[in-house]
Amino acid sequence: MSSHPPTPWDPIEFAATRHRIVINLSGGKDGLRAGAMAMDIARQAGVADRVWTAHASLGPMEWPAVTDGGVRWPSASELAAQHSQALGIPPERHIEVRRTREVDGERRPFDLLTFIAERGDWPWLGRARTCTGPWKTRMVYGAFTAHVRTLRREAGGPALFANVLGLRAEESRDRRNRGMWRRTTDNSARVVDEWLPAHQVTTDEVWEWTLAEGLPYHWCYDSYPGAQDRAGSSRCSCSTCTLANHRDLLLAVGRRPRLAELCALVERVRRVPFNPTVTMAELIERSRRRDAPDPGVIVEENADFERMERDVHEALRKPPAWESRARIDAPGPAILTTGCDGCPSTM
Ligand code: SF4
Numbered sequence: 001m002s003s004h005p006p007t008p009w010d011p012i013e014f015a016a017t018r019h020r021i022v023i024n025l026s027g028g029k030d031g032l033r034a035g036a037m038a039m040d041i042a043r044q045a046g047v048a049d050r051v052w053t054a055h056a057s058l059g060p061m062e063w064p065a066v067t068d069g070g071v072r073w074p075s076a077s078e079l080a081a082q083h084s085q086a087l088g089i090p091p092e093r094h095i096e097v098r099r100t101r102e103v104d105g106e107r108r109p110f111d112l113l114t115f116i117a118e119r120g121d122w123p124w125l126g127r128a129r130t131c132t133g134p135w136k137t138r139m140v141y142g143a144f145t146a147h148v149r150t151l152r153r154e155a156g157g158p159a160l161f162a163n164v165l166g167l168r169a170e171e172s173r174d175r176r177n178r179g180m181w182r183r184t185t186d187n188s189a190r191v192v193d194e195w196l197p198a199h200q201v202t203t204d205e206v207w208e209w210t211l212a213e214g215l216p217y218h219w220c221y222d223s224y225p226g227a228q229d230r231a232g233s234s235r236c237s238c239s240t241c242t243l244a245n246h247r248d249l250l251l252a253v254g255r256r257p258r259l260a261e262l263c264a265l266v267e268r269v270r271r272v273p274f275n276p277t278v279t280m281a282e283l284i285e286r287s288r289r290r291d292a293p294d295p296g297v298i299v300e301e302n303a304d305f306e307r308m309e310r311d312v313h314e315a316l317r318k319p320p321a322w323e324s325r326a327r328i329d330a331p332g333p334a335i336l337t338t339g340c341d342g343c344p345s346t347m
Pocket of ligand 1: 241243
């Protein structure tokens with residue numbers, strides 16, 4: 001088995017020579033489309049049994065499940081598992097990973113917003129992205145370490161991985177410039193090639209295919225759960241992704257007011273704007289205007305969110321770990337004083 005992809009690049013030969021094909025599923029529409037294209041190729045190559053699916057969970061930062069009109073609509077994590085099943089992957093080959101850390105001798109979830117509160121900075125575009133790498137890529141990478149040991153022994157060389165992502169050329173200039181595949185890791189233990197099967201597929205084509213196949217998609221895409229109009233969020237990412245467009249953010253603020261308030265608290269205490277062009281405080285104010293998009297549904301936050309809320313408050317009681325250069329000019333406290341847990345107006 002060669003460790004280098006064949007030239008000119010043939011997807012079937014490429015798939016046939018990988019020890020593992022890992023389809024990353026976020027619960028969004030693009031990962032599912034890319035996953036189905038990768039599965040077709042894996043089947044043609046006769047290696048469908050080497051395909052795994054992975055969901056790197058961002059916990060309460062992801063779109064959660066909602067119940068509306070007596071109907072329960074699944075969370076992003078639940079939908080990722082459903083998508084895996086729809087692709088024909090057996091449950092034992094679907095993995096969900098989530099970042100944790102040890103607190104007082106106990107392993108506990110570690111959330112992106114807690115990290116942001118501790119660090120005192122937001123993961124903006126154009127700077128070292130502090131979210132996708134440690135919270136997604138590295139988590140999935142780590143989940144396959146045990147496979148690497150076995151595969152290396154069996155192959156007598158590095159384990160060869162295809163890492164399937166749902167990125168598409170239409171989404172941004174940066175993504176347009178990416179090739180169908182590129183090598184992202186090359187060492188004696190493992191070789192990882194990023195593979196973008198849906199790179200040339202348009203958004204309209206993704207939706208046409210999803211609907212024609214009758215596949216489930218996340219409620220956040222609709223104006224309200226079950227509307228089936230795709231008039232909600234344009235992406236199914238972290239609900240309050242710092243890189244999202246303003247309309248998506250206004251919808252997120254309307255749909256998850258407690259999460260928006262928590263982001264605003266971090267922004268206010270750390271004095272670092274949530275986004276390079278708009279603050280969370282401004283988004284909250286704009287979401288209350290008459291011309292703001294109708295949220296369609298308001299999420300009732302769960303116990304996992306409330307734990308994150310406590311962790312964020314705790315983090316804000318300490319000085320930031322990082323000196324951000326992007327300060328909001330307005331004066332305010334650099335740390336959250338104790339006693340304001342239930343009373344944000346004390347800030
Ligand atoms: S959705 Fe946005 S905030 Fe969340 S991990 Fe991705 S880039 Fe970072």
